[in-house]
Amino acid sequence: MITVLLIFFLIWGAIEWFSFQALRTLLKRKKMLVLYQAISLLLAVYFIYSVSQFDRSIGQTRKTMIVLGFALMVYLPKAVLAIVMLTEDFFRVGKGSVNYLAKKKKDQPFFASRRKFVSQMGLGLASIPFLSLVYGIFEGKYNFKVIKQRIYFPDLPEEFDGFKITQISDVHSGSFDNPEKINYAIDLINQQDSDMILFTGDIVNTHAKEMLPWIGVFNRIKEHKYGKYSVLGNHDYGEYVTWPSEKEKEANFQAIKDLYGQIDFKLLLNKHTFIEKGDQKIALVGVENWGHNFKKLGDLDKASEGLDKNDFKILMSHDPSHWDYIVQHHKKNFHLTLSGHTHGMQFGIEIPGYFKWSLAQYVYKQWAGLYENKGRYVYVNRGFGFHAYSGRVGIMPEITVIELKKGNNVV
Structure with missing residues (x-):
């Protein structure tokens, strides 16, 4: 723990130092530099104090989300600025070394003076994440996108050709x-x-009580002819706070499961049901949360008991790491898995059809959108809401509409 803290403060110190160097190049009035240093110090004290006051018996609150958002708005732009200034220093060291070895102008200082243009460029680049984070907080987090995905399966029962599924997560x-x-x-x-x-x-x-003000809103989701089904996610288990007792934790867990019923969604917890259309059917399978970095509560064998590999199956499993480690290789052949969990880190770049990037991809192999392996698919929803950072930048809240088609093409 001490090592981690030491590394953290070294990085923080470097960010503050290089940011100050940029401003010192641009601001000639000493009073302005002193004011900047005083504000930076006060902000650092405020953030450290806020972290020290975090109550694990309560967990995330509106205040903690505001503090994290504010911290990102302060330090992410500074980090960008620091990288620019550090890059300039590499060039300054290189140039100084060449001059020293060539024995040019002995009275010339080893380090060339900083260039005003580089500092200006650094501030310009730093403004991009700053403005993006501001946008993410005030607009991005509610910039809902409906993403439509058509998926073809050769063995899809003909009655389900064109069957449409809305997914939220x-x-x-x-x-x-x-x-x-x-x-x-x-x-x-x-x-x-x-x-x-x-x-x-x-x-x-x-906490279950978080949903109580929104029950009426979510009850506005209209009836769907073939049903409304759900599974649990990792946050539904209350694992991220300290509880006074196991009894209270269990009571909260039961209340959370009841919430799904209150908004008319049927929980499938390690079980399956059949969706019948005409004289044909497909299996809808739901498992409890299974995560590579979480409790492995999802029991795929139990959930699919009585099914064989020829049954067409749609699986709901919250964490896409379940598909990566288990589902895609399972002998019973789960045709389509629907997941969420990653949120795409709520921060990234997406140019539909061409490019997508997020820090999430360094944690999850499947983190947003459709993935395939040997005819088995997983779709990872980018999330309806937001958590920790009260915003979204580049990775917008998603409502997915999947159309099942019989055939061999993927569009």
Whole structure:
């Protein structure tokens, strides 16, 4: 722990130092530099104090989200600025070394003076994450996108050719602060006119009471002809706070499971059901949360008991690492898995059809959108809500509409 703290403060110190060097190049008035240093010190003390006051018995609150968002707005731009200044220093060291070895102008200082242009460029680049984070907090987190995905399966029962599924995931209702925007998202869900709607977990951040103000809003999701089903996500288990007793933790867990019923979604916890259309059927399978870095509660064998590999199966499993480690190799052949969990880290770059990047890809092999292996698919929803950082930059909240098609092409 001490080593981690030491590394953290060394990095923080370097960021502050290089940021100050940029401003010192641009600001000639000493009073302005002193004011900057004083504000930086006060902010650092405030952030350290806020972290020290975090209560693990409560978990995330509106205040902690504000503090984290503010910290990102302060230090991410400074980090960009520091990288620019550090890069300049590499060139200064290189140039100084060449001059020294060549024995040019003995009276010339080893380090060339900093260039004003580089500092200006650094500030310009730093403004990009700053403005993006501000946008993410005030607009991005409710910039809902309906993403439509058509997937072809050679063995899809003919009756289900064109069957439409709406998927939502990672609601995190305890983070919401704008009923008008959430009602707008519910309207978007209803406009899709899908055959079935699936919710792949994380209805709250931690406590069941977080969802109570939003029950009526989510009850506006209209009836779907072939049902409304859900599974649990990692946050639904209350694992991220310290509870006074196991009894209280269990009571909260039971209350969270009841929430899904209160918004008319049927939980499938390590079990399956059949969706019948005409004289044909497909299996809808739901497992408890299974995560590579979480408790492995999902029991795929139990959930699919009685099914064989020839049955067409759709699996709901909150964490896509389950597909990566287990599902895609399972002998029973799960055709399509629907997951969420990653949120795409709520920060990244996406140019649909061309490019997508997020820090999430360094943690999860499947982190946003559709992935395939030997005819088995997983779709990772980018999340409906937000958590920790009260915003979204580049990776927008998602309502997915998947159309099942019989055939061999993927569009």
